[in-house]
Amino acid sequence: MLSNLVMCQQDYKQTIEAEFTDYLNTIVNMEFEKSVEYIVPEFFDVVPKSQVIMMMQQGVKSKLMETEILNPQILKIDNAVKIDGKYYVLLTYSSEMKIRFFGIEDETKYEKSSRLSMTKGYLEDTFGSDNVYYNDEKDRFDIQSVKDVYAISENGQDNWRFLVIEKDQKMIIDHVLPTEISEKL
Numbered sequence: 001m002l003s004n005l006v007m008c009q010q011d012y013k014q015t016i017e018a019e020f021t022d023y024l025n026t027i028v029n030m031e032f033e034k035s036v037e038y039i040v041p042e043f044f045d046v047v048p049k050s051q052v053i054m055m056m057q058q059g060v061k062s063k064l065m066e067t068e069i070l071n072p073q074i075l076k077i078d079n080a081v082k083i084d085g086k087y088y089v090l091l092t093y094s095s096e097m098k099i100r101f102f103g104i105e106d107e108t109k110y111e112k113s114s115r116l117s118m119t120k121g122y123l124e125d126t127f128g129s130d131n132v133y134y135n136d137e138k139d140r141f142d143i144q145s146v147k148d149v150y151a152i153s154e155n156g157q158d159n160w161r162f163l164v165i166e167k168d169q170k171m172i173i174d175h176v177l178p179t180e181i182s183e184k185l
Contacts, residue, residue, distance in 0.1 A: 012158075013077045016089055016151045019160045024072040024093070032056040040152050040161040042176045066140075068098040075146070080156055083178045087156035091149050099123075100140035150177060 023038035032053045036044075044052070060067055072095040080087045101119055103112050116134065123132045123141055131144040151160040163176050165185060174182050 012080060012087075012153075012156060013089075015158050016077055016091065016160050017074055019158075020074060020091065020093070020149070020151065020162060021072075023162055024095070027056075028069050028072065030056075030060055038162055040150075040163050040176055043163060043172060046172050046175055064102055066100045066102075070096040070098065077151075081181075082156065083180055085154070086178075087153045088177070088181060089151040089153075089160075091151055092146065093149060094144065094146045097143040097145055098140055099143065100138075150181070152176075 019038070023035060026032075026035035026038065035056070036049050036052055039052070059065075072093060074091055074093045076092045078090040080089045082088075101115070103115060107115070120132060120134055120141070123143060127143050127145055131146070133142045134140075135142050148165040150163045150165065152163065153160045163173070165173065173185060177185075
């Protein structure tokens with residue numbers, strides 16, 4: 001009986017890993033319409049799906065910046081917790097990002113220095129100062145990103161949907177996650 005429980009536990013974790021990897025690949029490959037299908041539906045009660053897709057597209061098609069996401073990998077998958085008929089699993093993943101911000105035409109050295117300093121401060125607040133490096137030679141920021149994500153499923157076995165935990169999205173977290181989880185974040 002115990003071996004069946006362990007086997008079942010490994011099966012759902014393998015499914016989460018496969019489905020989350022598919023989700024990450026849609027983002028890396030800029031397939032945004034497909035990527036939103038992996039996001040928990042309740043997220044779109046707060047932010048409409050069309051707006052999420054538009055923001056993703058603008059982020060990569062911006063004339064102000066260029067973003068590249070590399071080497072996404074899952075670092076940890078916790079055990080499932082069942083709350084109010086749904087299963088919740090915390091996972092942690094990492095990825096490398098290369099972000100290049102384009103300056104304004106005729107930008108002075110001082111203006112560029114100020115812009116880069118403010119940008120670095122923002123990125124360090126978001127990703128941690130140890131995870132942000134400005135590559136002067138390539139005129140870009142190299143970032144090591146580590147994020148927590150909740151995988152959520154109705155049956156605890158498949159059809160996992162994901163909510164990336166962002167510290168500035170408390171309203172969304174409170175709407176999607178049960179109080180038992182959101183209070184700990």
